[in-house]
Amino acid sequence: xxxxxxxxxxxxxxxxYYRYLGDLLEAGxxxxxxxxxxKKMQVTASQIRQDLNNFGGFGQQGYGYNVKYxxxxxxxxxxxxxxxxxxxxxxxxxxxxxxxxAAFERSGFILKSLFDVNPRFEGVAIRGIxxxxxxxLVDFLKENEIEIAALTIPKSKAxxxxxxxxxxxxxxxxxxxxxxxxxPDDVVVESVHLSDSLMTLSYNVSQRREGLTExxx
Amino acid sequence: xxxxxxxxxxxxxxxxYYRYLGDLLEAGxxxxxxxxxxKKMQVTASQIRQDLNNFGGFGQQGYGYNVKYxxxxxxxxxxxxxxxxxxxxxxxxxxxxxxxxAAFERSGFILKSLFDVNPRFEGVAIRGIxxxxxxxLVDFLKENEIEIAALTIPKSKAxxxxxxxxxxxxxxxxxxxxxxxxxPDDVVVESVHLSDSLMTLSYNVSQRREGLTExxx
Numbered sequence: 001x002x003x004x005x006x007x008x009x010x011x012x013x014x015x016x017y018y019r020y021l022g023d024l025l026e027a028g029x030x031x032x033x034x035x036x037x038x039k040k041m042q043v044t045a046s047q048i049r050q051d052l053n054n055f056g057g058f059g060q061q062g063y064g065y066n067v068k069y070x071x072x073x074x075x076x077x078x079x080x081x082x083x084x085x086x087x088x089x090x091x092x093x094x095x096x097x098x099x100x101x102a103a104f105e106r107s108g109f110i111l112k113s114l115f116d117v118n119p120r121f122e123g124v125a126i127r128g129i130x131x132x133x134x135x136x137l138v139d140f141l142k143e144n145e146i147e148i149a150a151l152t153i154p155k156s157k158a159x160x161x162x163x164x165x166x167x168x169x170x171x172x173x174x175x176x177x178x179x180x181x182x183x184p185d186d187v188v189v190e191s192v193h194l195s196d197s198l199m200t201l202s203y204n205v206s207q208r209r210e211g212l213t214e215x216x217x
Numbered sequence: 218x219x220x221x222x223x224x225x226x227x228x229x230x231x232x233x234y235y236r237y238l239g240d241l242l243e244a245g246x247x248x249x250x251x252x253x254x255x256k257k258m259q260v261t262a263s264q265i266r267q268d269l270n271n272f273g274g275f276g277q278q279g280y281g282y283n284v285k286y287x288x289x290x291x292x293x294x295x296x297x298x299x300x301x302x303x304x305x306x307x308x309x310x311x312x313x314x315x316x317x318x319a320a321f322e323r324s325g326f327i328l329k330s331l332f333d334v335n336p337r338f339e340g341v342a343i344r345g346i347x348x349x350x351x352x353x354l355v356d357f358l359k360e361n362e363i364e365i366a367a368l369t370i371p372k373s374k375a376x377x378x379x380x381x382x383x384x385x386x387x388x389x390x391x392x393x394x395x396x397x398x399x400x401p402d403d404v405v406v407e408s409v410h411l412s413d414s415l416m417t418l419s420y421n422v423s424q425r426r427e428g429l430t431e432x433x434x
Binding site for chain 1: 228229231232233235236240258259294295296297299301309310311313314315317318320321324325326364365388389391395396397399403405407409410411412413414415416417418419420421422423424425426
C-alpha cells in the first residue's frame, strides 16, 4: 500500500469514518456519495473528499464511494487488518467494562489477560479470560507477545506500572489513569481522560446556562 | 467575571491545565512560571501564556502564576464552582466505574441515581446511590433537578433513550454509546468513543511497526 504522510487531523477523523462506514455496511448500503455521507456525519462534503483523497482513488466523481472498499481500506490504514494482543492492568469496573466489550475482538484486539493487585480477583475470569496477580506480570510478558496494555488503575500507581510495562516490551499504552505518562518516544500512548471530558461538558453546560451561545464551526 | 469569546482550541486545553494545576496544588507548589509549567505539560511556554492570557491577568512578568488562583479561576470557567446533578443510564461495568469515581463529586458533579433495565439491579445501590429501573426515569426527572445524564448503554438503545432524556429536561449528555447523537442545539453532547480511541492507538502502533517515524508536533 502506498504510504504517505497523513496529517494528525486526518488520522484523528479516520475512526469516525470507519464507524459510520461500518454502520452503513450493516445497513446494507453499498455506495454513498460524499454529500450523503456529509449529511450523516455533519462534516462538509469537501472535508470528506479532502480527507479521503489522502488515501487515493476511493471515490469516483458522480458515482460515490464503495462503502465496503472504503471501510476495508480505512481499516487497513488503522491497522485493523492485523491482530493486536493486549492486556488490561486493573480488573476493577473500568477494566471489566473494557474486557466485556466484545467489539474490540472483532476489530482484531485480542485480550490475553487482566492483571490486578487485589487478591479477590485471584482465579476469576472475565469472558473466560483470566485475571492474574500483578506479581505474574513480568513473566507473562516474557512468555507472550503482547503489544498493547490498557491501564485502568489509579494515577498513584500508573507511572510505576507504565515503566514496568515498557521495560518488558510493551509498545503501546491505552491510558485511563488520571495522569499523563512520560514514556520513551517509541512507545505509543493514547490517553482517555474521563474527567477532562466531563469538564468540557461542564464548561459547555455553564456557557448555555449563562445564555451565551456557542458557534458550531 | 469578564466574559469573552474563547476559542474551542483553548477550551479543549483547559481541563488539562486544571489537572496539572491541581497536582501542583496537592504538591504544595504556590507559584509556577510559564517555563516550568511548559516543561511539565510538554506544551510551549508561549502557548501557555497565550492560552492563559484569554482570561486576563493571572500571571505577572518574571513572577509566575499563582497556582491556587489560576486553579480556582480555571475551575470557575469550567463551571466547577457550581454543582451539577447527574444520573447514569446503564448500571453495567462502565456505569459503575463512573459511579465509583469519587473525584467527580469533589468537582461538583453529584450523582443522584443510576438507571438500568436489568432487574438484577433492582434494589442495588452503588456508593449508597440507588439503581432505579428505567420505567422510573421520567418521574424521577420530573421530581429532581438533573442537568447531566451519562449514557453507558449499547448503541441500539442510545438514540431512543437520549430523546426521552431531552424531552424531560436534560441539558447535557455524556455519551459513551458507540454512536453519535443528533440532538437539539440547546443540548450539550460530549462523547467518549472508546473504540475510536483504541483505533487511533492501533494506527500509531501500526505506523511504528512499519518503521515509519511520526513527528510529534
